[in-house]
Amino acid sequence: MTIYSVFIINKAGGLIYNKEFAEGLAKLSTNEYLVLAGTFHGVHAITSRISPVPNSTGIEMLQADTFKLHCFQTATGTKFLLAADPNHQNVDAALRRVYEVYADYVMKNPFYTPEMPIRAELFDMGLQRLIKQLNSV
Amino acid sequence: MAIYNLYIFDRHCACIFFTSWNRRALPGIAIDGANGGDPASAAAVAAAAGGTGSPGGHAQGGMVGSYGGDISLEEEAKLVYGVVFSLRNLVKKLSGKSDGFISYRTNVYRLHYYETASGLKFVMNTDPGVENLSEAIRMIYSQIYVEYITKNPLVTFDAPITNELFRNNLNNFVKNLPGFER
Numbered sequence: 192m193t194i195y196s197v198f199i200i201n202k203a204g205g206l207i208y209n210k211e212f213a214e215g216l217a218k219l220s221t222n223e224y225l226v227l228a229g230t231f232h233g234v235h236a237i238t239s240r241i242s243p244v245p246n247s248t249g250i251e252m253l254q255a256d257t258f259k260l261h262c263f264q265t266a267t268g269t270k271f272l273l274a275a276d277p278n279h280q281n282v283d284a285a286l287r288r289v290y291e292v293y294a295d296y297v298m299k300n301p302f303y304t305p306e307m308p309i310r311a312e313l314f315d316m317g318l319q320r321l322i323k324q325l326n327s328v
Numbered sequence: 329m330a331i332y333n334l335y336i337f338d339r340h341c342a343c344i345f346f347t348s349w350n351r352r353a354l355p356g357i358a359i360d361g362a363n364g365g366d367p368a369s370a371a372a373v374a375a376a377a378g379g380t381g382s383p384g385g386h387a388q389g390g391m392v393g394s395y396g397g398d399i400s401l402e403e404e405a406k407l408v409y410g411v412v413f414s415l416r417n418l419v420k421k422l423s424g425k426s427d428g429f430i431s432y433r434t435n436v437y438r439l440h441y442y443e444t445a446s447g448l449k450f451v452m453n454t455d456p457g458v459e460n461l462s463e464a465i466r467m468i469y470s471q472i473y474v475e476y477i478t479k480n481p482l483v484t485f486d487a488p489i490t491n492e493l494f495r496n497n498l499n500n501f502v503k504n505l506p507g508f509e510r
Contacts, residue, residue, distance in 0.1 A: 216422050216423065217421065217422055217423060219422075223421065227421060227422070230414050230417075230418055231418065233414070234411050234414050234415060234418075237407055237411050238411060238432070238439075240407060241407050241408050241411065242434065242436060242437050242453075243332035243348065243437055244332065244436045244437055246436065247435065247437060248434050248435045248436075249434060250432050250433070250434055251433055251434055251435060252432065252433045253419070253429075253431075253432040253433075254429075254430045254432065254433075255422075255423055255429055256423060256425070256427070256428040257423045257428065258422065274422070
C-alpha cells in the first residue's frame, strides 16, 4: 500500500511539481518527466473524445503491471497524478487530501504565481507529512 | 456489465477490425452498416445512408458495428491508436519494462488493451465496472482470431478482416461473457 510519486500538471500541460516518495517507478531525468506530463495531458484530453458513451471525463485511473496511476482534475484544469502500487485502495481520498495541502500551501501563498512551477517549502513539508502518514498505514 | 466496442489494430498501425454492441445509435446516422470490418467503407455507408437512418435504431442483433459517432470511424480509430501507443510508451518509461499497460478507466468507460507478440493490438471498451478483461481478450485472440484468421489460408495478412465466421464467433463469444447486457 505505498504511494510512489506525486505529479502536478498545470492547465497548459506543463509539469509544475513532481516528487518521488518511495521506490517503485523508474528513475527519470527532469526532462523526461516534463515530456511524460505533456503526453499525459494530451492523452487525457483525447480520452474524453474517443469515449463510446457521451459525456466522458478524461482518464481517471491508468492500470499497469507494476503501478496504478490515478488522476484528479480540478475545475480549473490542474491535474494531480498519484502513482501508487496496484493494490492500493482508496487513492481517491488520498488525492483529495493532496489537493487540500495544495490549496493551503500553494494557492493561499501570496508569492506564488499560478501555473508556475511550485517552489514552496511548506508545501513540500506538508505533502511529505501526508504521504508519510499514508504510506505507513 | 456492458461491452461497448472492440478495435483490432495490426502491426502497421492500421485498424483492421471494428465492431460495437450496446451502442446507442444517434438518429440520422446509418445503422447496420454491412461492412463492420472495413473502417473506410463503414464510414462511406454511414455517410451515404445518413439521411434515412431510423431514430433510436440499433444494429440488428448487435452483429455489425453501428457507427454513430460524430467523427468518422477512421479518425476515431487513429485517435484510439494514438492514445494506446502513447500510454504504452508512458508506462514503459515509468515502469521500465514493456507490456505494462493493461487498461485505463474514466468515469463512464474503461479501455482494455491486449497486445500479442506479433504486434496485433486488441482494444476493448466496456463500462467502468469491469475489472479485468485480459483473459477474455486473450481467449478472443487464441480461440477466434488464430482459428479463423491465422489458420485461414485464404486470408491475406494485414488486411481488413471481413471473415463471416470470425465475426459470428466473436459475437457469440462476447454475448456469452458473464453479465453481458444486450
